[in-house]
Amino acid sequence: KIYLELGIAPKSKLFIQGNGIDLSRFNPEKIPRQEIEKLRRELGIPESARVLGIVARYVLEKGYPELFTAFKELLKKYPDLFLLAATLHLRSDTGAVTWELPAKMGIAQNTLLLKNRSDMERLYLLMDIFVLPTHRDCFPRSMVEAAAMARPIVASDITGCRVLVQNEKTGLLVPPKNPEALARAIERLLQNPALAKTMGANARNFALENLDEQKVCARISDCYQTLLCS
Template sequence: EIEQAGFEVIVLGYKRQMWKSVSALSHIMRERQIDIVHASSYHPSLYARLAAIIARVPVILGYEHVIYNNKRMPRVIFNRLLAPFTDGFTAVGEQVANQVLEWNQYPREKMHVVHNGVDISRYQPAKLRIDAKEKLGFDPQKIIVGVVSRLDPEKGHRFLFDAIVKLSPKYDVQWIVVGTGRGADKVYQEARDRGIEKKVEFLGLRRDVPELLAAFDIYVFPTLQEGFPNSLLEAMASGCAVVASDFPGNLEVAIDQRNALIVPMRDSKRLTQCIEQLLQQPELAKHLGEQARHDIVENFSLQAYAGKMSGLYEQLCEKKGVVRE
C-alpha cells in the first residue's frame, strides 16, 4: 500500500540485528544525502537515530505516539543518552508528550505536539446513511452501533459487550465490531462469556472503513489505552454520534456534550446509559455527529497536520543551516 501510494520502500531484512541495521541505514543516509530523519517507535527510532548520528544527518527527530503503562528503564536510558543528539521530538498528543518528558527528561523546548490528522475527503458523512447501509448489505432500517479498532482487551470491547447484554433485548440494533489483532481470541471469548457472540457481527480486517463508518449511526470507543485516537478522528469525521471513554488522549478531540458523550473508563453502566440515550434521542445523535464533523474539519484535517509538520521541518532546517536548491 505504501508503494502504491508512490513512496519507495527499502527492506533491510535485519530483524532486531542492531548494528547491521544501523550500518545499512547510515550508508543509505550518506548515499542519498538525507537532510531529515524522523524516526518512530523504540527500536526503529534507536537504530535510525544512531545511524543518523553516524551519517551526520543535519536534522534528527523522534516521533512519540504511545502512552505506556510500564516504564522500561533500558529504553529510558538509551533515550536519555540520545537526547543531546536529537534536534526535536514530536508527540501525537499532549498526554503522550507529558509522559515522554517526565520519563526521558527531555528538554521541554525540544518537544512539539502535532496531533494526527484525518483525510476529511475520504472520511465524510454519507448523503443518506440508509443508502450507505444498503450498499454494504446491512438492513437499512436498523440503527448500527459499532467500533473499529484493534482487537485487544485494552481497547475495552468488553464494556460494549456489557451494554449489548442490557440493550439488545430492548432495541433492534445491528452491533458491529471491525478489526483484528493478537488479542482477538480474548475479545471473542469476552463476547461468548456474555452470551452475545451471535448478536455481534465481527467483520475482521476491512479495507472499506470509510464506507463502514458512513453507515454507522453510533460509534462506541471504550478504550483503556491510547496515544491519540486515529479511529476516533475517523468516526467523528464521518459524522457518527460518538460515545467514548475518558481516557486522556480521547479528551483532546472529544468534548462531552459538544461533539461526543464521554463516560468514565470501565464504567459499563454509564456506557450503556449513553448508548441508550442516543438510541432514544436521534436529534441529539444527529447534532453530536454534525458537530464532530465540523470540529475535525476545523482542527484535525490532514492539511492541518501537514502544515504543522512541514513548518517544524523548515524551522529546524533553518536552525541547522540546511539549504537545498
C-alpha cells in the first residue's frame, strides 16, 4: 500500500506473500476429541468453562495488559470463563510482563500461563476464541495456526492482522490498546456461538486457500520464475 501511495512501483510489479504452515499438522479433524478432553482435565479447566486463548511472547506489545483488563471485566458476567496463554519469555525481550500480573489483577484463578509447549495444535482446540490484541505485528504465526485450527479470531485492527482476519467473516478486528472494545468483541462471540462457529469454519477455509505452505512455496517459486524469464 505504501509503495503504491509513493509511486515506487505499479501494482502489477508488486508481489506480497506471507508465510504458510503445515496444514496436515494443524488440522482440527485429525485430533481425537478424547485427547482434547484429556488435556482439558490435565490443565484443570472445567468441562463447562469456555476458553479464550492467546499465543504470543509475554511482552507488553502483544497486548497482555489490555487482554487481562478485558478478561477481568468479562469475568463479572461470565465467571466460568478461562484465559489460556501459551507463551514464552526470552532473555532478549524488552517490555516483558510480570508473571504476577494476573494475580495482582485478581484473575489468576481463571488464567493459565503455559510456557514452551510442543502440543500447540491441541491447545488451539481448547480455545473457543483466539485473541491477539497486539500493538504491532507483520504476519502473526499464531494467528495463522489459529485460523488453520478453525478458531474464530479477535485481533487488533493493524496491518499484520488485517492481512489474516477478514473482519466479520473469519473474526473481528478492534482498535489496538482498547480493552473496552476488545471485551465487547469477545462478548459478542460468547453470546453468539453459532456466529463464532461460522467464523471459525471460514478461517479454516481461508487457511486452506491462502496459508498452505505447499501453495505458498509454489507461489514464491512462480514469482522467481517470472522474474528470471522477464
